Amino acid sequence: MNLESLRHTALSWLQLSPIVLILGFFLVLPIIAIVTVSFWGSTEYSYFPAFIVENYQYLFSSHVTYSVYLKTFMFTFMTWSLTLAIGFTVAYFLAFHVRGLYTQIGLFLLCTVPFWTSNIIRMISWIPFLGRNGIANSSLLELGLIDQPLEWLLFSDFAVVLAFVHLFTLFMIVPIFNTMMRIDHSLMEAARDAGASGFQILTNVVIPLSKPGIMIGSIFVVTLVMGDFITVRFMSGGQSASVGRLISNEIGLLQYPAASASAVVLLATVLIMISIMLRFVDIRKEL
Amino acid sequence: MKGSFKADKQTNAGGLLSQGLSAHDRQRRRLLKGATGIVAASTVFGVPTIWAQNIKDVTLRQFGTGVSNLNDVGTKVKEDLGFSLEMTALDSDSVAQRAATQPKSFDIADIEYWICKKVWPAGNLQPMDTSKIDNYDKIAGIFKSGKLTEESVIAQGTAPHTVGFVDGPDGKDFVAEESGWMTLIPTIYNADTLGIRPDLIDEEVSSWAQLLDPKYKGKASILDIASIGIMDAAMVCEAMGEIAYGDKGNMTRDEIDKTLAIMTEAKNNGQFRAFWKSFDESVNLMASGEVVIQSMWSPAISAVRAKGIPCVYQPLKEGYRSWGGGIGLSKNLSGLELDAAYEYINWYLSGWVGGYLMRQGYYSAVPETSKEFMSADEWGYWFEGKPAEGEIVNPQGVVMEQAGALRDGGSFEQRMGSVACWNSVMDENQHMLRKWNEFIAA
Numbered sequence: 001m002n003l004e005s006l007r008h009t010a011l012s013w014l015q016l017s018p019i020v021l022i023l024g025f026f027l028v029l030p031i032i033a034i035v036t037v038s039f040w041g042s043t044e045y046s047y048f049p050a051f052i053v054e055n056y057q058y059l060f061s062s063h064v065t066y067s068v069y070l071k072t073f074m075f076t077f078m079t080w081s082l083t084l085a086i087g088f089t090v091a092y093f094l095a096f097h098v099r100g101l102y103t104q105i106g107l108f109l110l111c112t113v114p115f116w117t118s119n120i121i122r123m124i125s126w127i128p129f130l131g132r133n134g135i136a137n138s139s140l141l142e143l144g145l146i147d148q149p150l151e152w153l154l155f156s157d158f159a160v161v162l163a164f165v166h167l168f169t170l171f172m173i174v175p176i177f178n179t180m181m182r183i184d185h186s187l188m189e190a191a192r193d194a195g196a197s198g199f200q201i202l203t204n205v206v207i208p209l210s211k212p213g214i215m216i217g218s219i220f221v222v223t224l225v226m227g228d229f230i231t232v233r234f235m236s237g238g239q240s241a242s243v244g245r246l247i248s249n250e251i252g253l254l255q256y257p258a259a260s261a262s263a264v265v266l267l268a269t270v271l272i273m274i275s276i277m278l279r280f281v282d283i284r285k286e287l
Numbered sequence: 288m289k290g291s292f293k294a295d296k297q298t299n300a301g302g303l304l305s306q307g308l309s310a311h312d313r314q315r316r317r318l319l320k321g322a323t324g325i326v327a328a329s330t331v332f333g334v335p336t337i338w339a340q341n342i343k344d345v346t347l348r349q350f351g352t353g354v355s356n357l358n359d360v361g362t363k364v365k366e367d368l369g370f371s372l373e374m375t376a377l378d379s380d381s382v383a384q385r386a387a388t389q390p391k392s393f394d395i396a397d398i399e400y401w402i403c404k405k406v407w408p409a410g411n412l413q414p415m416d417t418s419k420i421d422n423y424d425k426i427a428g429i430f431k432s433g434k435l436t437e438e439s440v441i442a443q444g445t446a447p448h449t450v451g452f453v454d455g456p457d458g459k460d461f462v463a464e465e466s467g468w469m470t471l472i473p474t475i476y477n478a479d480t481l482g483i484r485p486d487l488i489d490e491e492v493s494s495w496a497q498l499l500d501p502k503y504k505g506k507a508s509i510l511d512i513a514s515i516g517i518m519d520a521a522m523v524c525e526a527m528g529e530i531a532y533g534d535k536g537n538m539t540r541d542e543i544d545k546t547l548a549i550m551t552e553a554k555n556n557g558q559f560r561a562f563w564k565s566f567d568e569s570v571n572l573m574a575s576g577e578v579v580i581q582s583m584w585s586p587a588i589s590a591v592r593a594k595g596i597p598c599v600y601q602p603l604k605e606g607y608r609s610w611g612g613g614i615g616l617s618k619n620l621s622g623l624e625l626d627a628a629y630e631y632i633n634w635y636l637s638g639w640v641g642g643y644l645m646r647q648g649y650y651s652a653v654p655e656t657s658k659e660f661m662s663a664d665e666w667g668y669w670f671e672g673k674p675a676e677g678e679i680v681n682p683q684g685v686v687m688e689q690a691g692a693l694r695d696g697g698s699f700e701q702r703m704g705s706v707a708c709w710n711s712v713m714d715e716n717q718h719m720l721r722k723w724n725e726f727i728a729a
């Protein structure tokens with residue numbers, strides 16, 4: 001290796017070092033710590049360094065784990081499909097139906113307005129709306145559509161998914177809109193000239209070309225929902241569990257090794273899900 | 288000297304510009320001379336002034352639950368003692384975590400006795416010398432011997448006196464007798480029971496068992512803090528006659544399983560509307576009418592009433608589930624900070640805070656001193672269970688009750704005398720948590 005290329009390599013490493021340091025310190029180290037603690041032992045009041053697999057054994061042998069994962073997957077799938085449907089439609093409308101760049105940007109910014117307040121506030125404001133004596137129920141009662149308040153509107157899985165969709169749809173809109181804006185309109189015109197119907201243009205041109213955006217949005221939504229504990233708690237009124245909630249309960253009672261083991265399993269699950277998703281689209285190539 | 292020299296220089300500079308002293312400048316000059324005089328005097332008196340100056344720079348950091356970490360207390364400390372007290376209010380779980388894992392982040396831990404059992408072994412707190420506590424003799428008996436009166440029976444669970452003392456200044460183990468070294472200085476306690484909406488319930492509520500009455504299907508709630516929720520669940524199961532516990536505060540695996548099986552069945556039958564974790568959640572559930580019967584905390588009841596919605600802290604025949612809190616000192620405290628902390632503790636027990644807490648519906652650890660900070664009518668209403676003679680106001684001055692009102696559950700002796708169990712940490716804590724998670728996931 002000559003001196004020139006050596007210098008080049010060194011320079012590359014130097015340029016890379018800030019991100020390596022930051023990720024190493026704030027991402028890799030904490031994960032190593034969590035993995036380590038997940039093998040520690042614990043008593044009722046304390047925990048101590050050890051190398052035991054009891055935490056994992058319990059986790060994999062408990063039916064609670066499986067039912068909670070099932071529930072979490074259900075929340076994830078429902079939220080993902082709804083945010084995708086809504087996000088894709090909104091992005092499509094913005095990208096192809098709205099004329100004029102300024103109108104497009106203006107409407108796009110309008111989508112972000114609700115996000116000027118915090119997640120928690122947007123979520124909690126559903127509670128009085130959906131409640132037994134809330135606006136939704138009283139309006140329906142006055143319209144004569146129902147005889148008595150709908151109990152399942154609030155503190156139910158319905159409420160949880162509703163809040164998730166409300167909170168996370170923007171994470172779908174942004175990347176999908178972004179990829180759609182890059183689609184050359186002449187491609188669609190060419191397809192139309194070649195005799196394709198609107199539906200065929202959608203499935204053969206728009207969707208394939210928006211795939212990277214769809215995938216990025218999906219990764220956002222899936223990871224956010226898989227790790228969430230606060231939305232599930234508030235909107236189900238504490239009646240439903242998700243993996244995140246179990247971890248937060250364990251942390252609450254200072255059961256750090258057990259919580260770490262749950263966290264490691266959750267992390268692995270999410271990583272597997274993302275790697276499967278990435279198999280469908282090569283984001284690097286598409287971008 | 289230095290001051291007047293500076294003043295002359297300033298006048299000279301001024302003189303160059305304006306040719307001569309204005310009346311304003313002359314006045315300022317006199318003031319500056321006066322200031323040098325004060326500085327000289329304080330150095331003559333020496334030490335005490337320096338100490339008083341130093342203690343002003345002391346800032347103690349206290350954290351605890353929102354129940355007693357009140358900014359009003361911080362303000363009053365500054366006023367009465369001169370130093371600063373920073374307050375951080377957290378939820379019960381975070382309090383335990385912080386006390387156990389972040390010893391450097393606080394000077395004073397305002398924690399509950401049952402948490403003390405989890406936190407003390409971590410070694411982040413130092414025992415307190417009771418000989419430095421002025422009002423030690425006046426502290427309520429519950430915290431020293433476990434008995435309110437000579438003949439009272441000690442309730443089940445982690446009774447405060449069982450974790451209140453250690454064997455010495457570096458003590459790690461709890462001792463049952465008054466050893467002179469306290470883990471926490473008791474400050475606040477109360478007897479908890481079910482809260483109900485009397486306007487939405489048309490029968491007499493007199494037993495914990497009624498929480499699971501099918502009549503209230505979809506309108507009941509309990510709290511989702513495992514260690515407290517399990518105690519409420521135990522009160523319910525025992526009242527239903529389903530389980531006879533050896534010690535509700537320290538259940539066997541079998542008892543835990545049975546308790547949560549009953550609760551899970553009720554949950555699956557749709558008995559509960561929601562589970563709450565924070566004070567505000569419980570207030571909103573009750574005020575919005577989502578729930579008509581639930582386990583609740585005393586000030587939450589007041590908060591519902593303050594909205595003009597009727598709410599009763601219903602005394603039940605099986606008795607109360609009680610809790611007590613106190614303040615502990617961080618192991619890192621020493622020297623001047625430690626002195627300030629002891630001064631704070633002595634001040635805490637001297638009555639002002641006690642009166643404040645009593646007006647919120649809690650009890651003070653030293654009732655005698657609080658009495659001096661309350662009117663006779665307030666004392667009669669809150670402590671003696673007598674009908675109010677005039678309006679009863681809360682610490683912020685908002686009218687809570689009209690003349691003639693009676694406190695739910697009666698006098699101090701009636702309420703604290705009917706404690707069935709204390710909040711606790713069980714030996715089977717880990718098993719309980721797993722079962723609780725199953726219950727939530729069911």
